[in-house]
Amino acid sequence: MQDTLINRIESAVNSLLIRFAPVWYATQSVQNMTLPDYAPLNPLTTDAKTWFDLPAALMQTSILLVDEAHGWQGLGKELEHLAVQKQVHRPLSITRLTGARELPSSDAITQAQTLRDAALTDQELEAPENEETFDQQMRELPRTLTATHREWDGRLLLTSHELLPQLLPLIRYAGARQRDAMVPATVTIEGIRQEALERIRNKYWWFLMHPQSAEALVVLLRQCGFSAISSGPLGKDGKHAFFFCNKSSQGLNKVILHLMSSKRSAQLSEFGRFLSKHRHRFRTP
Secondary structure, X not given: OHHHHHHHHHHHHHHXXXXXXXXXXXXXXXHHOOOOOOOOOXXXXXXXXXXXXXXXXXXXXXXXXXXXXXXXXXXXXXHHOOEEEEEEEEEEEHHHOOEEOOOOOOHHHHOOOOHHHHHHHOOOOOOOOOHHHHHHHHHHOOOOOEEEEEOOOOOEEEOOHHHHHHHHHHHHHHHHOOOOOEEEEEEEEEEEOHHHHHHHHHHEEEEEEXXXXXXXXXXHHHHOOOOEEEOOOEOOOOXXXXXXXXXXXXXXHHHHHHHHHHOOOOOEEEHHHHHHHOOOOOOOO
């Protein structure tokens, strides 16, 4: 009986604070809120199936926001066209390849950080015996190698994974001797439209965090009369979520700045800022 009374009093006080001091209430709440760490965005592995798929995440979020009936359609349209792709035909060094979505069932390969590291540590790989054999096998490679360069994290994904059995011994030979191993390739460059990104950053706070954190923040801020939205769990594993809120409210800005100062980078990342600072252009050695 006493606990019920205390809970009612606490609920009534919170309702009054939310009504008459929403910024103070939200600021105190985010400070006391326990947020789980989100999973590593890009595990250091050759297994590209574990990497964060940014274009897919942007498209998933865009569809959600465009269908949302509370003023998020503009942001949804910006996100829809934020990612851009272009194809180039360039020589590519096979020792620069980071990973692939289909890999041989070998721990030495899947636990390595790059395909070069994998080839150098896999003792079962038989590299060419000499330079003449290496050059001959390089010439015999099909001229159909395709890859995707992700400008936002610098990773180079081998998409013609069927060539891996031929490539790995050559990567082992070239990597051990610090020599170039250039082949003609069709490279898809995944980039970000910088002008669109700046428009988003000027209008919105954009964070990456654990889905539970994003949902809890949306509930709290909406209780306090602020506009906020979450993408929900992203991708197949659902370990990440985007969180957005508008920068037009000074009170909300105060809450968000307090949130950023009171939490660790493993709990939330200002993703718009991250994208603006990470741009790895594709370059041919």
